Amino acid sequence: MEIRKIVITGGPCAGKTTGMSWIQNQMEKRGWTVLFVPETATELISGGVCPWTTGTNLDYQKCQVKLQLTKEELFEQAARTMPKEKILIVCDRGFMDNKAYMTEEEFREAAVSVGLTLVQARDRYDAVFHLVTAANGAEKFYSSENNAARYETPEEARDLDNRLIRAWTGHPYLKIIDNSTGFEEKIKRLVNEIIMFLGEQERVEIEKKYLVKKPDISLLQQMPACRKVDIIQTYLKLTEDETVRIRQRGENGSYIMTETVKKRISKTRRLETERRLSEDEYLRLLETADPNMPVLHKTRYCIVYDRQYFDLDVYPFWDDQAIVSIDVTREDEEVRFPAGLEVIREITGEKEFRNSEILLKNVK
Numbered sequence: 001m002e003i004r005k006i007v008i009t010g011g012p013c014a015g016k017t018t019g020m021s022w023i024q025n026q027m028e029k030r031g032w033t034v035l036f037v038p039e040t041a042t043e044l045i046s047g048g049v050c051p052w053t054t055g056t057n058l059d060y061q062k063c064q065v066k067l068q069l070t071k072e073e074l075f076e077q078a079a080r081t082m083p084k085e086k087i088l089i090v091c092d093r094g095f096m097d098n099k100a101y102m103t104e105e106e107f108r109e110a111a112v113s114v115g116l117t118l119v120q121a122r123d124r125y126d127a128v129f130h131l132v133t134a135a136n137g138a139e140k141f142y143s144s145e146n147n148a149a150r151y152e153t154p155e156e157a158r159d160l161d162n163r164l165i166r167a168w169t170g171h172p173y174l175k176i177i178d179n180s181t182g183f184e185e186k187i188k189r190l191v192n193e194i195i196m197f198l199g200e201q202e203r204v205e206i207e208k209k210y211l212v213k214k215p216d217i218s219l220l221q222q223m224p225a226c227r228k229v230d231i232i233q234t235y236l237k238l239t240e241d242e243t244v245r246i247r248q249r250g251e252n253g254s255y256i257m258t259e260t261v262k263k264r265i266s267k268t269r270r271l272e273t274e275r276r277l278s279e280d281e282y283l284r285l286l287e288t289a290d291p292n293m294p295v296l297h298k299t300r301y302c303i304v305y306d307r308q309y310f311d312l313d314v315y316p317f318w319d320d321q322a323i324v325s326i327d328v329t330r331e332d333e334e335v336r337f338p339a340g341l342e343v344i345r346e347i348t349g350e351k352e353f354r355n356s357e358i359l360l361k362n363v364k
Contacts, residue, residue, distance in 0.1 A: 022188075
């Protein structure tokens, strides 16, 4: 049995409801049983439990995250009893959406109240798909007519959209679906991203990489949509065309473990498969590590800028440079860099800047 759990999120009037319908239709055609975890805030507020009826916003948020986790756990429990081979659990918003309505202190307290760290709360989902509000790029279609609970002005909708993106920044698989196309094409792009993520269609990663001057870390930390994560990467197999690695990814001692297989098919294109590991699986695979390869430690800054998701990798043995990478949908796609990143040159496809080559050259 394969059970995958994803989040569909986004700003007001982004297309979430339509997207859910399309997801069910398209994934069931491909043999997936689709389960939908309904939006928790709507259930609570329609029942009279609101931020303005409870004692404080934090009191309300603690109720919301507890109900959210309970529902998700029940859906997973039910899924494991179903005589199905492939089950997709789709969460209408996830735990981190709540962060957009809280201060950092309130969020930490709410997460602790249900026994979660930030990493456990954010990375408990296999993938996150954010639909950008129509108020950003499709303003003439922004409306509250199809949702009586929608009260945000276009400016407020854009602000909320940005807060939601910031809340999810740092997740290893975050896809932002903007309004650069018409609405129907936007929803098709969402569905296609999910199809590729689930392996129903070859997931070809088109990655561009750039060598940059090492930025001022204090400036990075001040960026509104930037999240630091620590990565410990161990190689199991390494050839010219295939890499198998396991990775711990997280912060402050809280990690999620994964195994990734990458097969190169061209200078910029790679086939990639990834799966989540339990701690026992990770430890067993660790015993099969390539003895000729050191373990790689690096700090990654995940940055969202102009609806693009960048990974900025800082290595402990480099004082003056770093590497920025971004996944794109087309090889000729324009890359718009955040202010403060000084690009030295593009290094896409250059062997000497692969992680394994950097590691062998700098770590004994």
